[in-house]
Each structure stands twice: as structure tokens, then as C-alpha cells.
Amino acid sequence: MTTASRTPMRRRRPSLLSPRRRRLVVSILLAALCAAWIYPMLWMVSASLKTNAAIFADPGLIPSEPTIENYFRAWTEARIGAYFFNTLFVTIGSVIIVTVAAAMMGYVLGRRQFPGRGLIFGLLVFTLFVPQGYTIIPVLGLLSAVGLGQSLWGVMLATCGGSFVIFVMLFAGYFNQMPDELEEAARMDGVGMVKTFWFVMLPLSQPIIVTVIVMQTLYAWNDFLLPLVVTLANPAIRTLSVGVYAFKGENFVDWGGMTAASTISILPVVILFLFLQRYFIAGLAGAVKG
Amino acid sequence: MTDAALPARPHRKARRMRQTALVYLFLVPGMMVFGAFILWPLVASEWYSLLDWSGFDANPVFVGLANYRELLGDSYFWDAFRRSFIFMLATVPAQMAISLVLAVMLNDKLLKLSSLYRTLIFLPVVTPVAVIGIVMTLMLSPFNGPVNMALLDWGLTQRTIDFLGSPRLVLWTLAVIYIWKWVGVTMVYWLAALQTVPAELFEAARLDGVTGRQVTMYIVLPMIAPFAVVIALISAISAMNVFPLVQAMTQGGPFYSSEVMEVYIFRTAFASAAGTVPRLGYASAAGVFFGLSIMVLTVFQILALRQARRQGGDQ
Numbered sequence: 001m002t003t004a005s006r007t008p009m010r011r012r013r014p015s016l017l018s019p020r021r022r023r024l025v026v027s028i029l030l031a032a033l034c035a036a037w038i039y040p041m042l043w044m045v046s047a048s049l050k051t052n053a054a055i056f057a058d059p060g061l062i063p064s065e066p067t068i069e070n071y072f073r074a075w076t077e078a079r080i081g082a083y084f085f086n087t088l089f090v091t092i093g094s095v096i097i098v099t100v101a102a103a104m105m106g107y108v109l110g111r112r113q114f115p116g117r118g119l120i121f122g123l124l125v126f127t128l129f130v131p132q133g134y135t136i137i138p139v140l141g142l143l144s145a146v147g148l149g150q151s152l153w154g155v156m157l158a159t160c161g162g163s164f165v166i167f168v169m170l171f172a173g174y175f176n177q178m179p180d181e182l183e184e185a186a187r188m189d190g191v192g193m194v195k196t197f198w199f200v201m202l203p204l205s206q207p208i209i210v211t212v213i214v215m216q217t218l219y220a221w222n223d224f225l226l227p228l229v230v231t232l233a234n235p236a237i238r239t240l241s242v243g244v245y246a247f248k249g250e251n252f253v254d255w256g257g258m259t260a261a262s263t264i265s266i267l268p269v270v271i272l273f274l275f276l277q278r279y280f281i282a283g284l285a286g287a288v289k290g
Numbered sequence: 291m292t293d294a295a296l297p298a299r300p301h302r303k304a305r306r307m308r309q310t311a312l313v314y315l316f317l318v319p320g321m322m323v324f325g326a327f328i329l330w331p332l333v334a335s336e337w338y339s340l341l342d343w344s345g346f347d348a349n350p351v352f353v354g355l356a357n358y359r360e361l362l363g364d365s366y367f368w369d370a371f372r373r374s375f376i377f378m379l380a381t382v383p384a385q386m387a388i389s390l391v392l393a394v395m396l397n398d399k400l401l402k403l404s405s406l407y408r409t410l411i412f413l414p415v416v417t418p419v420a421v422i423g424i425v426m427t428l429m430l431s432p433f434n435g436p437v438n439m440a441l442l443d444w445g446l447t448q449r450t451i452d453f454l455g456s457p458r459l460v461l462w463t464l465a466v467i468y469i470w471k472w473v474g475v476t477m478v479y480w481l482a483a484l485q486t487v488p489a490e491l492f493e494a495a496r497l498d499g500v501t502g503r504q505v506t507m508y509i510v511l512p513m514i515a516p517f518a519v520v521i522a523l524i525s526a527i528s529a530m531n532v533f534p535l536v537q538a539m540t541q542g543g544p545f546y547s548s549e550v551m552e553v554y555i556f557r558t559a560f561a562s563a564a565g566t567v568p569r570l571g572y573a574s575a576a577g578v579f580f581g582l583s584i585m586v587l588t589v590f591q592i593l594a595l596r597q598a599r600r601q602g603g604d605q
Binding site for chain 2: 023027031101102141161218273274280
């Protein structure tokens, strides 16, 4: 919006606000909006530091008598600690599988001609436009059939399907627009396809890798329906989402414990996003261009 | 690929075969994920929808189209169907507009703290719905909840409002929360689209003495318009997957007034809260029927957009 005013060059038409002033107004607007935007989260963190009695009695954001007792209770009694590691297992496992599988598939789809390529592309695009929440029953049926219907491994594997097609498309598009000379040179040097992929192409696709890691982490960490059904009969393998949800159902007056558990469960993804957000947006932009 | 460019060698054919085999080998892990968790469920749903089946350990009985026939007469199904579409129509346009305004504001590289603002707006996206369920239930609570307290203090209402407990309000409350949660993602899509506008265009416009708003209206927006199609499609399909939010906040209640399609499917397939028998086949039929409706809608959307673009190109 305001990029036109990047240089000190004077505008020809008189304007109400100078570029700098307008930027200031936008800044103030955004700051106010963001404060309101994240108020629920601030309120949540604040409540997690108050005793249950003080949450509604002491409406201020800064607790007058801060306590971290809620966190101990959530971590041990509500088993948020165990759920945390369950979620970590599901997330890390699915991120590894998805990144490797999507990169390999995207590589051959983007750079090789082979019989069946068009068919695979067609299938990928077709499934992109079918909503996913309606396929939970067959997924669960499949997991049950292979004995993973009530296991964390089942959750991890099925979580890989979430946005897989989009990831393959991102990789295929990115590899497709790379100059041919790179592979040409590798072939001249007698380097095989596997090594070319692993040592040349994969390192070059870093922006897409970061995008995929961020998107899959968000998906796995937030996923709810699948872990909910898989863990219905087996509370020990709940993930954080399901654990927090169940906590609400079981201890519906322990708001302090609930908000503490909530805070624990959003912290890792918030930190991850803080560190990777620049690469994430750049990666998506690169993918859009490609 | 370009093997023909290489000088012919005696082992060329063997090498070529190995290359092709390797290509397929590269596809194996991806196709396993795709086949098992994306393609198979789509195919299996159709089959399941023809069965009377009360659980994975029960014996399914083939009943033909009976599930579909029953579905067409089930008013709960049609209510959920309608709600899902209302929800989509209520959220997608607002989500697209709000996120576009935010993205245009935040795309200014000279704006201080813009990456902080981005992160803050993205915060609800990374927050699990279960957490949002807890926080929002607290925030909107009619008993001393901060939102109601504020509304009372400012004199905007005389009585507390039961945002999540009133059958009339609950779907709209959920829609607002949904927009709040997901605007960050759409904003990132717009930001990515904005990166494709070449800087030279801004340069040229500036030299011609065009104002910032004019640049936005006449240069930036038309350039990123093609992306709007894709973003709208993604947003519309996402808006159909609201199960987590609704389940975490209201579980479809009060009195089924926020029961959208996915919640209906979950309830008929798994929920035994009401003491009913799980009906996997019937739930699958609901899923297939709804999935097909959405696909038809998507295809229509794409065709309409193609038409619009073709006409636009003629100008």
C-alpha cells in the first residue's frame, strides 16, 4: 500500500498525510488490533498463573499473587507431560516421513518423464479438492486392519496424509523450475540419481523443506479428529490436543490447571514459528512463483 | 530424461532400465502415504456407504442404497448440511477480505515491527483448537467472562449474552472465532502472492506520481487477483473442516444448533454418548454425499472463474 512512498521523492498531488505519518497511523492501528487479537492468549497465560479462586475475582492481566502450582498439577496429575511427549513423537515422526517422501516424489514428478506421470499428477490434483474430514472412517478401518487402530504409530502414520498432496506439489514445482545444467553437470561427473538428489537437489530445496516442516508441524500438533478417535479407548496415548480437550471434560472447574495445560501445549509451536516464520513466508512465495 | 544427448554406449539400455526402475523406487514412499491415507479412504467410503455396519469388529451387511434413502429423509442431516454451507458463506468472504487488508498493510518493508505483527496475528493459527475451546469458553462465559464484563461496563448490553449457549447465536459466534483463528493463514497466502508483484512496477508507478492507494487499487490488486481464486478455493474447503473447533467448543450443541456436517458424521459413526449404536455405513453415506456436493460446487466455481477470466482477457 505504501511502497510507493519508499523514496524521499515529493508527490505531485497534495496529500492529507505524509508517507511517514501514514505509516505511523498504520502502525498504531496494527498495534491496537494485535493487542486485541492476542488478548485471549494473554488472558490464558495470566489465568494459568493465578489460583482457581483468583481467576474471576482478580480480573487484571498481571496476577497479584502469581503461582506456578497450576503447571505442576497439569504436568503430573493431568498427565500433560506424557501427552506432550506423545505429541512430540507423532509430530517429529510424521515430519520426517512427510518431508522425505514428498521430496522424493516431487523430485521425480518435477524432473523426470516416465510412464504414469500424468496419471499420478491427475490423481493428486483430484484429491486436492475433496474435503478430508469425511474420510476418517476408512482411515481408521485401515489402521485397525493392520493392528494400529489404537496405537500412537497409527496416529503418526495417518497424520502424514494431512497436507501431503500440497507438499508434493510444492516440491515438484520447485524442482521443475531449477536449471537443467545442475543435473547435467552431475551426470557428466558420473554421479548417480540418488546422490544427485541427496547432495545437489535436496540442499537446494531448503525453502520448500522449511515450509513443509512448518506446515506439517502445525498440522500434526493441532490435529484433533484422528487422535481423538484413535485414543477414545486408550487414554494413555492421547496427544496434547485430545488431552487438553479431555481435561476440560473431566475437571471442568479447574480453570487454572486447564489454562496451564493449554499454555504448555502452545509453547513449542509458537517458538518454532517465531524462529522459522521468515523462511516460511519466503518459501511459500517461492513456491507460488514457481 | 535427456539420455539421448549422451554418446551411445553399449550399456545404455541397461542403464536406462535402471534409471526408470529408480524413478519408480523414488515414488514408493510417497505413493504409500498417498495411497493409504488419501486415495484409499476416498474409494473405501463409497463401499462403506452401502453397508449396514455397527463397528470395526462387527460384521458388515450389504444394504445397497438404503443408507442414502434414509439420509434424504433425515432432517438432522439436512440441517447439518445447510449449516455447513451457511458457515462457509459466512466465513470465507470475511476471512479473505480481512486477511487481504492485513497483508497489504504488512507487506510494507519499511513498516517497523511488521514481522512481530505478523507473528501475533498468526498466533491463533498455531494454537490447538482444544486450547481455543477452553480459552474462548472462559472469555465468552456469561458468568463473569471478560467479554460480557466489558460489554456491560461499556453499556453495550443490559444483560449478559450467552454466546455459546444460545441456539440462535452459537453458529455465528463459532464463525467469528473461526475467522479469528484462521485469518493468519490466509494472510500468509496473500503475503506470498504479494511477493510476486515485481518491484519495478512500484518504481514506474512512483515516477509517474501515483499515490500509494492508487498503486494498491490499480496495480497490486489486479496482479494478485489470479491468486484470489486459489486462495478462495483453499479457504472454502478448509471451512468445511470445522469439526475440531465445533467439537471443542460446543460438540454441536445446544440442541444440535451448531451441528455441522462433520460433527453429524462423527456423532453417527462413533459417538455413543446418546447410547446409540455406531453406524459406520450410514455415516459414510453422509460423508460421500456431502463430499460429492462440495466437489460439484468446486467444479462449478472453477468453470465460472475460467469463463470470467476468458471474458476478462478479451477486454
